[in-house]
Amino acid sequence: MKKVLLILLGIIVILAAVVLIKTYTYPFKKNNLGAGEGWKPVKNDSAVMRLSGGIKVPTVSTGSLGEFNYAPFDQFKTYLKTSYPLVYQNTENLEVNQYGLVFRLKGSNPALEPILFLSHMDVVPPGDADIKNNEENIFRPDDKPAEPVAKVAEDWDFAPFSGAVANGRIYGRGAIDMKGMLFSLMESMNSMIKNKQIPQRDIYLAFGFDEEVGGQKGAIQIAEYFKKKGLKFDAVYDEGGLIMRKGNVAGIDTDVAVVGCAEKGFLSAKIKVKGLGGHSSMPPMESAIGKAAVIMQRLEDDQMKPVITPLIKEFFNNIGGEMPFTTRMALANQWLLKPVLISQLTKNNTTNALVRTTTALTMMKGSDGTNVLSPEVEFVVNFRLLPGNSVKDVRDHIAKATEGFDVEVEEIDNTREASAISPTNTKAFKMIEAGVREIHPGAIVTPYLTMAGTDAGKYEIVSKNVYRFMPIKINSAEQQSIHSTNEYLSIENYLKMIHYFEFVMKNYDK
Structure with missing residues (x-):
């Protein structure tokens, strides 16, 4: 018995030694972080006010495309023309499907493949705030953009389409998502x-107008063009990743620029579950809502x-060297741990979404009466597919969960596969790293998986190198304002974003 215990102890000691050696020798990326703040913004009130004026135009996309109010989009196109005459005069520019905008700045070497920068002009609704209450802030072709006003919609410090500075x-719906990026691209090309x-190579800008509702009429048709x-x-x-401010990525004591190399x-799926209806005074042993509950629990x-996945493994390899010892140990010894x-x-909700196709029960509908049993109950479940899982895999998963019940399954919204994964050993990715070092030299740059949908994936038909990243440094609270109340973009972030894109445009072939 003593001999067995000694053998076991020896195995444990050897395992511990192997784990420690692997932890200390694991090839985590050595991030040669710079010091200082990087490029310092130069005051540019005119650029700020051009963005402010663009936010005043309520280019809201909601519902099906046929329900769009296109008048603000016409106003927005006019506003861009009046704001950036040099860009319109010195580029080839055109409209795709009337509202999608494309600009081409010719380079000196037509043999080189061009580069493309994306954004979108549409924004989500401002919530409870009333768009009509902001009509006096809308830019009209015969006006100058109005000054920010004091009118405040409920839950907003400034009216959502005031463009208040x-x-x-710079406050307002779309300040971050995505008019800040759109105007920074126009400013960069204008400069x-x-x-x-x-x-040396052609530079293209392409702006969709229905990204928030799937991009069917905007980005898809521009990409096809x-x-x-x-x-x-x-x-x-395109958009996707951000620079997360120090302290906002658990366990890492530095800024982290996460670049979406996939989404x-x-x-x-809307799942209708059938059962027996009737009066609640004589209920069946198993109601439709009870059956639906079983499926949802499954x-x-x-x-x-x-x-x-390989992408997330690379993400952890890039940031792992800055993480606590226990985390580094687990990452370095996955053969065991x-x-x-x-x-x-x-x-953890955030890291869980990095490693699996997530399941979210979002909506449910049953009887309209407190004493009525509905013969049919429906609920909606939303899946966000991890690269490596397919739409077929999810359909099979739903079929297994609903097995044994009388159901109808209907896919709603825009079903799409996970995107391809773009490589990081490219000039295109290295330019992102160089651009980040220019404005935030102390930030780690790492590939990442974008959780939300963007227009980027629609352009895979014209490029293998598709990256999702907006070069603004924000904290969790600022990130929460996207699609929520009090959305704003700091002037510092905006000016640094302009400089970042101009840096990439100027230095891509140097």
């Missing part, structure tokens, strides 16, 4: 033209299998 910030800087023209892009840059897929209890690592990752 205060406290070192290139003004300073007579001719790039590029494909028909035979264009292939060396890089496509999750999407499937929302969906939440038996979710799709978590897995550390992977079950423990995955168990910990799935306990």
